[in-house]
Amino acid sequence: MNDTEPQTADGKVLWHFLMSLDGFVAGPNHEMDWMTGTSVRPGLHRNYIETTGAVLGGRDGWDVIDDSRPYGGAWDGPIFVLTHHPEDAAPADGVTFLNCDPAEAVRIGLEAAGGKNLEVFSPTIGRQLLERGLIDEIDLHIAPILLGEGIRLYDNPGGEPIRLHGLGEGDPTAAVNVRYRPTTTARIRTAER
Numbered sequence: 001m002n003d004t005e006p007q008t009a010d011g012k013v014l015w016h017f018l019m020s021l022d023g024f025v026a027g028p029n030h031e032m033d034w035m036t037g038t039s040v041r042p043g044l045h046r047n048y049i050e051t052t053g054a055v056l057g058g059r060d061g062w063d064v065i066d067d068s069r070p071y072g073g074a075w076d077g078p079i080f081v082l083t084h085h086p087e088d089a090a091p092a093d094g095v096t097f098l099n100c101d102p103a104e105a106v107r108i109g110l111e112a113a114g115g116k117n118l119e120v121f122s123p124t125i126g127r128q129l130l131e132r133g134l135i136d137e138i139d140l141h142i143a144p145i146l147l148g149e150g151i152r153l154y155d156n157p158g159g160e161p162i163r164l165h166g167l168g169e170g171d172p173t174a175a176v177n178v179r180y181r182p183t184t185t186a187r188i189r190t191a192e193r
């Protein structure tokens with residue numbers, strides 16, 4: 001299947017997720033077990049480990065992951081967590097709890113990233129940054145699964161649609177064609193018997 005060029009470390013603000021085909025980045029109670037069984041191209045994790053300088057997330061995601069670090073602990077760097085009540089957060093190595101405007105959190109995060117990218121691991125913060133024009137790239141890996149419910153990448157009822165341009169070669173307005181079949185399909189084609 002087609003894939004994008006490897007990510008580059010240019011001091012960008014990346015809104016970066018593994019997302020279900022129907023647009024969820026977590027289950028209804030922040031479940032992440034649906035990711036199991038999805039493969040990625042060789043070297044993909046290494047690419048993001050090398051290009052990420054800092055991570056910005058929200059308090060809900062942080063509380064749920066319970067101090068597990070991005071990329072299974074293979075990435076080590078400054079993590080910033082936005083919360084309205086940093087005073088009741090348990091201290092953790094390399095983690096700074098911020099109560100500020102997301103724009104200020106991005107400024108702090110980019111400075112800490114030292115020229116590499118700042119990865120935003122939060123749908124709610126990403127939405128606020130989009131409103132402020134502070135997302136440089138939306139970088140998604142689409143998992144071959146339909147969840148049906150959960151936490152959406154972008155939830156903004158009543159908001160205006162946000163138009164995007166595809167990055168890389170070709171027409172930036174082109175729709176991306178992905179083709180899947182359900183693994184439970186009852187119709188087994190002749191070639192697969």
Ligand SMILES: NC(=O)c1ccc[n+]([C@@H]2O[C@H](COP(=O)([O-])OP(=O)(O)OC[C@H]3O[C@@H](n4cnc5c(N)ncnc54)[C@H](OP(=O)(O)O)[C@@H]3O)[C@@H](O)[C@H]2O)c1
Binds near residue numbers: 059064128
């Ligand atoms: N699929 C993937 O690749 C991937 C990657 C990373 C994370 N995730 C998942 O994404 C989910 C994130 O969930 P979410 O977006 O609903 O929650 P979230 O962004 O992690 O947390 C929301 C919380 O962040 C704080 N916050 C947000 N904006 C703020 C602001 N402007 N000022 C101060 N605090 C602010 C608030 O915390 P307070 O209530 O404390 O004020 C808010 O309740 C998690 O389940 C996480 O595991 C998925």
